[in-house]
Amino acid sequence: MPTPPAQPTGELRREQLLNAADRVVQREGPGASMNAIAAEAGITKPILYRHFGDRNGLIGALTERHTSGLLAAVRAALNEPLERRDRVEHVLDTYLAAIESRPQVYRLLTHPEGGDPTGAGNALAPALRQIAEEITKAVQTQVDLGADGPLLSETWGRAVTGMVLAAGDWWLEQRPCPRARMVQALADLLWGRLAAAGDLPGAVAAAPQAAPQAD
């Protein structure tokens, strides 16, 4: 008797399978095998393939689950009625808080991997792409950039997303400081603190006569 308890059906079953997949990914990371996920769900592979088509389908469905929450949170933060600096900090904090709470899920969102090797297309994962688009849209509708607006907002959307991705990744691994400080560091960068800071004595410059030392 392979089915002692009557398993739910249809959409419900699908949710259960996603729950199982979620647990495995939380435990083993994005590299979790279909066999492992099936075992966690108490079933075998073909059922997973019936529900999700292929691995990308499963990972995609799993990704969208978490993406929707993160994306909604970021979108909300982008439209918070705050001064611009506070709003930016709020967005940064929202993202960092999200990845802090579920690192394994975060890895899944940012490094889906299984993309077809033929395409070799987009580097930013879909989840990040959506965030980049949200930032682009927010910049376009909120900031006056003159004639360069469209190009700058598109570029900056990707740039800021990549910046926060890389910095957040490093922060998650090293935990060099509390979250609030990280938010400040990134906001400071966007506020031109790197550009405004003074030179250090020994630094290179447009130096006409400085004496460089070897190696």
Added chain:
Amino acid sequence: MPTPPAQPTGELRREQLLNAADRVVQREGPGASMNAIAAEAGITKPILYRHFGDRNGLIGALTERHTSGLLAAVRAALNEPLERRDRVEHVLDTYLAAIESRPQVYRLLTHPEGGDPTGAGNALAPALRQIAEEITKAVQTQVDLGADGPLLSETWGRAVTGMVLAAGDWWLEQRPCPRARMVQALADLLWGRLAAAGDLPGAVAAAPQAAPQAD
């Protein structure tokens, strides 16, 4: 007679194999199989494994080849005797020019993929990690950031690397503008143009009395 022409030996042979691997990766992208690489070299798999241990070893050796050039170029740009803005632009242009000239190699550098699923460690590929460290070092030795210097320079090294990675990736795919314009857009972001720009009329703000509309 399996060896009609006397094949070179030792380090020379290794270089030949790397050349073959390079050609395949240029042609098929980072997902190239060991069989394909062996075939391109006119041999079979075990020889590759003798020379490089495993796939990571091969990809690593191949990566380091190209990394050394890119890294040296970026390092040189970081130490160019220019005003800070010009120096930053020079670094950005150096990176974009490099990835523009060899897209497939660039993909290899940025998306090595094959990392062991158990570790699930660093997101930035080694090549990018090294660039991040160079930026960190440059900031530390050139810019006066006060007591926060160490943390900020480390954070910013990663952040800027990720920013340029994401923006550069998008630029490579879409080619929305010439390289010089892209350099300007990114430098402007780092120079706080996003922070300094004015608000657009309809934008959200610290608005005390705005009437939000439902969804």
Added chain:
DNA sequence: AGGGCGTGTTACCTCGGGTAACATCAAGGG
């Protein structure tokens, strides 16, 4: 009763990374 439909199974295929065992040639020392 008899279709569908959704559930589940076992068994298999393919492909890619990785390895073992064996064959060959060139060089160098007793």
Added chain:
DNA sequence: CCCTTGATGTTACCCGAGGTAACACGCCCT
């Protein structure tokens, strides 16, 4: 002169993971 050493190369195989038949059970609805 022979025989060891170290490089080249081979065929044949193992294993794990994605993916796919083909088949079997249970339920609901006509």
